[in-house]
Amino acid sequence: MNHFSRRAFLKVGSIAPFGYLSWGDVLRAQGKPKKDISVIQLWLGGGLSHIDSFDPKPDCDAKYRTLFKTIPTKVDGLQFCEHLPLSAKQADKYVVIRSMTHKEGSHEKASTLLLTGHDELPTIKHPAVGAVVSKEFGPRNELPAFVSIPGGRSRNGSGFLGPQYNPFAAGDPNVPNYSVRDLNLPMGVDWARMEGRYSLLSLVDSNIEKWDTSTTFESIDSYYKSALELVRSPRAKKAFDIAAEPEKLRDAYGRTGMGQGCLLARRLVEAGVRFITVSRGNWDHHTNVFPNLANEYLPELDRAFAALVEDLAGRGMLDSTLVLVTGEFGRTPEINLYGGRDHWPNAFSLAIAGAGIQGGRVWGASDQNGMFVQDNPVEAQDLIATIFYKLGIDLDKEYLSNIGRPIKMAHGKPLAFL
């Protein structure tokens, strides 16, 4: 990078004298009521190669260099790799963090860290951020508080908070005639008949109803209630009816899992869902990283992310919606024998928008080759603390874990520049 653009970077990047909010600020904020903010989390399972996307290093050593060109963005002095052209045009709406760092090189541990804000432990199952939001705020209406698109909850689940805070799996909205599984009454069963069935169920159930000494039966009963409300809800049907969106907008988001997932996420936020994870796996490019990214992965992300922030902003929803794009870690600057990049948690990038965050800025920097963080390192714990802080969740709150040990909600400190 030449001297001039380096300076421009610093201009863009110099936001606050200190990295973290002081404890005083945090304490002051914790007295305030919770904020009515929704979250859309774009989860790139595996990891986004930072130096092939948000953190290009055109001047690095040849053995690390990306095959991609560098392009300007809407923000003066900020550059991306060429396969994020649409996101580049929306760069004034979000912050790019180029100094994410942690120490977990395995998928499992890194996912746990980024999804829960806690280290993976053999005994304690920490809840994912969405589950904490679900527990802290509850659902806004008959729709679930926490939805995952397409689904899966292995490390994005409720952990020790209990099953009622698990995400609701919406399935893949990019399939033809998408509908949420099991959300309609079966053929030939109307509501009168369903009510008859339900009363018969209560009669049969009374036999061993009192035998449960935990709260499992109670939660099952509450699931039946919520499930029936959901099946009955016109609001839910409407929210999941992605076909009601104009074809042009659907194309703008991209006819991909992530594209339609982001569009569905916007509809769900409108309908009252608090936290939505849109996942896309296989960002694990140990082989052929460049063709994979150029032909499939980056264009899919680019379209979906750019359309989402533009759409949210156009509808006046961005101020009340936090959008986060993150993977598990970055990828090794050094290109391996198979033309791929391996796991690299030492430095990576992510993008974050909305909820009052002033866009068009960069925080932190990696070094010349994208190997290590040079300025203002940000740990996953701090990122998660920031999300809680934005939502007005008490960071010091402790929950009793499955092994009876109290666990603090967040270990990190909120980032002042957000």
Added chain:
Amino acid sequence: MRTAIEILALLVVTPAAWPAGISVYPAAVRLQGARATQVLVVNAGERDITAECEFRLRNPTIAAVTKDGVLTAASDGRTTLSVTCKEGRAAASVTVAAAAEKPQLSFVKDVVPIFTMAGCANSNCHGSIRGQAGFKLSLFGYEPDDDYHAITGGDGRRINRAEPEKSLILAKPTFQTQHGGGVRFAVGSLEYRTILEWIQGGAPYDSAGSCIVSLSVFPEERILSGEGATHQLVATAKYSDGTSRDVTHLVQYASNNADVVRVSANGKIKALRPGETAVMVRTLGQAVAARFYIPQPQPAEQYSRAPRNNYIDEHVFAKLERLHINPSPLAGDEHFLRRVYLDAIGLLPTEAEAAGFLKSADPLKRSKLIDALLARTEFSEFWALKFTELFRAGTHEAGQKGARIIYQYLKRSFQGNKPYHKIVTELLLSQGQHLFGPQPTSFYNISRDSNPADHATNISQVFLGLRMECAKCHNHPWEKWTQNDFYGFAGFFARVAKKEVYQNDENGHYYAEEGAVEHPKTKKPVSPKYLDGAIEPDQPEKDIREYLARWMTSPQNPFFSRAIANRVWKHYLGRGLVEEVDDFRVTNPPTNPGLLDALAADLSGRGYDLRHLIRVILNSRTYQLSGEPNDSNRDDTLNYSRYFLRRMLAEQMLDTISQVTGVAERYRGYPPGTRAMQVYSGSPSYMLSAFGRLPRDTICERDHQPDIAQTLHLISGDTIHKKLAQWKPDPALDEESQLNRLFLTSLARYPRPAERARLLADLKQRDRREVFQDLLWAILNSKEFLYNH
């Protein structure tokens, strides 16, 4: 270091009969050096009465004793300590040596433990892999070398030799300067004085001899009298130079369940509510546990009357008696019938089987039914599937075909009642092409790049119940396993080699002529070494896995038979005696050690005949207790005082839904008529995945948490509704008989009067088929159906 056998032997000590009178621990005190102290505990039976006692030394110039019972050295010699209280008298001998010597404080023995005790070296603080705020300690002090460099190295600010009081290592934890971790100990405390004196003495590192070899705790087990009762713990460390000393004030304590028992920083425990838990005691990478039981306030009366069917009931009821818990009565025939079918073969009784059993007056009908079920093919298929899942078969390139070979091998083995140790031996020695049976050739083919370390992890976890994974990267934080133990064990699999022919069915594993495992730290090849045992030198002309198999399956192996007995027990009783079933640790003791030993001894003594063990379990009264709680056992989740309810496994649900509706499920890639329990690989059904069938990417217990997606699928999903749509009433049956059939085949009982009345009324008003469909829906959605009870 104590061997595992010794430790297990200690755990089985049950203080069933306590001598009257009082006793002092330790009975012989030895104080070496000016700093030595000894915490005393006086027991009357199991009660700690130290605070109520008076202590007197026959020769008070030798030692001093506080009224709380802490002894300190004064001058060399021997004397007697007499203890008096209203329960009686007792005495202890006291020997003091080298009382005038104030030895140099040891970094390893005296300083490092402070960081664990004060919480500094916990995993969420400086013991974290990242350290904290630029300062990293080894987790719970297991690497004192590294800790020494962390403290004395760097920019030198942590130790201030010129002005020791200004050392950061003292200023931070006492909060004289900003410290994210707050106050850990006070200025002037014992911790403070120890570190200060060590720095004043030049902050030296110890020479050899100060390595800790074992940690023990007194008492190892106690029944506390009830809420509010207290007991002092005494921790003793043994060192490599042969000395030992009281380290009660130098260890970290943690209660495994702080709702039941709380423990203070100096080792005083307090009972909070009825229940049981272990208290972990930890220092310098060593950990031990003491178990505490707090019985219900009211003694229970029914033990003498509860019949014992076999040794299982003796162990279970003896423990319940100590805890003042009444077991539930024997389960009624209908509950037992449904339960034993589901647990033994994963299916429900047919209408004829159910009606026949309920009607029979044969007093031996339960044990006859057990024998009949254990002889059925479905019994073998159930266990074959469980182990196929444990082996994570079918996850990688050997895929479905490889999984089928393993599944069919296991099914055949269980059908032929092949002894368990023979099965394990054959698996360990397996080699050949993955896709060609009949031997279980794809056993080692768990993942594409599986290596000796992976095999060591999997095999120790599955067959020995030991989670060695931590020791792969560092010494195990809650166990004695070191990295050397781990790689020594991995050494047995060094020559397990792959034959890979790209996209060719001939891929396989074979036993190579050479190969070695490299230690990640020393980078040197590691010789195969048994866990807790000797080195087994590798011999090129031999398959050393044969030696491993012999060691593993020997009746003397303390892990092998207990691990499988515990797995089998969990399958039928819902909770392992050690839970999780593959997490045997000194700090995770069994809830009923005597029972676990008895089960393990029964199994190995009978030539590892699994059917025999299962028959004993199913015939026990414990297994046959009702699932209905009473007032005294409502809170019991550990001691089998009633049958613990549990949801059916996904496979059981699908198979029984098919049974009840008479409409089979189709699984892609499997022939028609295949039951879910025969689907050995993959999850070719939404319902199987939604209800917890595992993708087999890790050795994990299944998740049985209910969730809303499951509920939606039961309410309106196509699994049930496709079957209801195809269901037709039997035209040969009248309404009553049709009703009886539906109830008997699903719930193994006849309809109760309220159910019968409601349904007969419905049948008068509505279409017959619709009423029965609605009934089927209600039954299949009921807890009585979905749960085993």
